[in-house]
Amino acid sequence: MGTLAGLLTRRVLSAMAWTLLVTAAVTVLVQWTHRARLLVPPHRYVSDGWQPKPPMGDKWSTGHYGLITASGRRESVLDCPYPSGRELKECMSQHGYVARFYEANPAGDCWTFQWTDTALLGGLALGLTVVTVLLLRRRV
Template sequence: MKGTLWLAWRQQRVLVVCGAVVLVAAAALAAYFRSGMLDDLHSGLFDHCDPGPLYCARPEDGLPQFLDIEPLKLLGGLNIALPVLIGMFWGAPLLGRDRELGTHRMILAQGVSRAQWFTSRFALAAVGTVALSGTLTLLFRWWWEPAVNRSYGVFWYEASALAGSGPATVAAALFGLAVGTLAGLLTRRVLSAMAWTLLVTAAVAVLVQWTHRARLLVPPRAYVSDGWQAKPPMGDKWSTGNYGLITASGRRESVLNCPYPSGRELKECMAQHGYVARFFEANPAGDYWTFQWIDTALLGGLALGLTVLTVLLLRRRV
């Protein structure tokens, strides 16, 4: 290792070490709590639970019964916050520190081109970002596996799982790095770049969560049951909360017109109003990967676009 890559390593080695410490700590905690999760499952405490209901009830008092999943959700929360953290503490100083101190002039005066100066720094940071976010994502999935889509565990559509357990997590981390790098180039002040990075990455994270909740990019499916017979089981589907009744002409109306779960009352009400079927809207578990690949494409595309913009602005700004 020599030249600009050696200099990039010298300037980023503390961040690389910090990332390694985070990974070791996360791996140790994942191994410890996953072992406890498996012990609980093998003990028979949850043998009576049906994975379909929204929660598993304790036989003695009917209260909800869950595995110890809070530490798992905390790891998912860390993965969601990763773009902000990487953008602020890795991306913002990447070019911003040299720009603020003026040390880039000395580096460029040594015959190093702007492309070399940028490429060595950003490549090392990008590799570190992929390694950190990818490993944390794999740890989450490994820890999550015994309790995936279980009434006593974590369903695929919960924010900690949907936004913190797949390739979209890696794409989001690279997006945060790209935002911080561009902010450092434009503002020439590390603190200002960190503030802008926090604002932009947090806003995008909220927007992504909103598209999930609104099913804006992955529309739900309608599940229909003829007559007054029982609706298909919800299972691991992600309900929109939109339930209703269907007339002979196919028009959908509110479930409140016949608010009976089943039985004679429901049959009589449906006959009185001319309803021939019931429906509910939900996303099946298979849509997990649809959400993942759409988010990956969007966030990865934004990261690539911001990186290209940074390269184009280097000649004017440096």
């Protein structure tokens, strides 16, 4: 990015500023895609009824969790905010909920995230290299 910015601006400080700006933007974009789970979709885990859900373990939670109705519709966990026990059982019965769910990426998805980043950033680096070489060949 720095070489391309230097070729385009022909000024050291402006090339450094553009390089910093583009690098920061790409970093923020990659982090946003991780948090939004755009490139690696999360898995949905369902626990039957009011039974205590199994421990989450080594998973990266999306923060999406709640209750499932008999028709399969997902609703907010705030409708029945009890973790387990008699209160949860009564609340789920009153509202017609049959199960609970949460979404998370298991630890094994780490490599999927890594390979996705490698492909994305490697492709960007390759594209920048090709553009830089084409500009250099035209100017020489």
